[in-house]
Amino acid sequence: MVRPCFHLSIPAIDLQRSHDWYVQALDCQPGRRSEQASILDFQGHQLVLQNTPQLLEPGQPGIYPRHFGLVFETFTRWEQLRLQLERRGCLFSVPPKCRYSGGPLEHHTLFVQDPSANWLEFKHYTHSEAVLGCRDQSQVGDQDLR
Template identity: 35%
Template sequence: MPERPAVHLAVPVDDLPAARAFYGGVLGLAEGRSSDHWVDWSLHGHQLVTHVIPGTVRPAGESEVDSHEVPIPHFGLLLSTPEFHALADRLRAAGTAFLIEPYLRFPGAPGEQWTMFFRDPAGNALEFKAFRDESQVFAR
């Protein structure tokens, strides 16, 4: 178990082999327990579970942040800056289409961060980000 509290997140997918290829292959997450209709993943020590639910994930909407339309809902993770750029390179190499290309948000301001958005094969929106100074995650 991580030294800090861990998060549990369950998301719908419509194709378990595609989810395995994306979460295990593209994102490089370690697979845990599974059945014929769900898979546990280690999202940097947090539990992400992909559950097969027939149908398409429908986004609720978008919210403007820093002149970009951010998909709602979404989930993701805070990474170090080197981890962020390594993941961005990995996603590009896999041909992942970005909803919002990796870029530096709020440069020079409290909360300066690298961010990127993309969807998994089921349509779930993901955001990964890296703060220049992790102590600024909740800065105002």
């Protein structure tokens, strides 16, 4: 079964700088582009950067309430991205760590921010059923970062 492609449109204070960051830091492939927007291939998903020189709202001080990213199927792929970000000089807004260690929701996570202060999270769950399942568990997110 082929899954649908996810589409996300986000603000970009400096469209060129944001475009370059996604291409250079995360290996996103460029798509169509205009003075108002840039489309990127974000690991098979459509990410649209919208030129927004004057943000309508102030940036959020932490990871909540809004962030986006990817959940990798393998720890190896997550670790490759972590190392890639380090090699390319990207600063972690929340350093790589393991949440809920030893439990059914155990996962490795890291956060970065793009040049427009959009928060991105990349993670890998030790137990794949935790991505969309484990409904008997009540933990969501990181209480220390709320």
